[in-house]
Amino acid sequence: MNENRNSKDTHALMVEDSPQRSSPAQPAGSEAERDVAMAPAAGEESAIRPEPVTGAPAEAAALPVSRADFDQLKSERDHLLDRLARLQAEFENARKRTERERQEFREYATGSVIEQFLPVLDNFALALKSTGSAEQLRSGVELIVKQMDEILRQLQVTPVPTAGEPFDPRLHEALGSVDRDDIPDQYVAEEVRRGYRLRDRLLRPALVRVAANPKQRSE
Helix, strand or coil: CHHHHHHHHHHHHHHHHHHHHCHHHHHHHHHHHHHHHHCCCHHHHHHHCCCCCCCHHHHHHHCCCCHHHHHHHHHHHHHHHHHHHHHHHHHHHHHHHHHHHHHHHHHHHHHHHHHHHHHHHHHHHHHHHCCCCHHHHHHHHHHHHHHHHHHHHHCCEEECCCCCCECCCCCEEEEEEEECCCCCCCEEEEEEECCEEECCEEEECEEEEEEECHHHHHC
């Protein structure tokens, strides 16, 4: 009887000590439970975490547009496109009209000049048909030249001064030089071909020979 009681007591002690013996396996479970206990709740984390900020342009782009606003914008766009097309057409018409008027003015001016020279051409044709003497033919040609000079004067075309004038490379083109002691050095001694100006514009320079005065050069 005593042996049975001792064995029961020993068994009871072993049963009571068994939880204590299993204590070395508890730290892993206790650390996990401690981590879970220390972790913040889902509600608390969402309260601390900052929410993403949405940009204003994206919100504006996401806003729906009413049908009335859409129709108004489409109408304004169509009006601007129609106005642009009209302006382009008006500009093209104005450009063509200006070019046509310029061409017509050029033709009118050319015709007006040719009309004034037609009598000169008629006089040349009569001179060629003339059977008079050489002196008569010369007199007729001189009259024709005077007639042409008068027409040029009416057109404001004037000859470039040459003989006795200082040589000016802007108006004269030197064909050569001649020794002359009666004309100052570097003055025009002879006109080979007449030059002309239209108002202040030079049409062609005069072809001349320039005087080389040996007396002035020796001094």
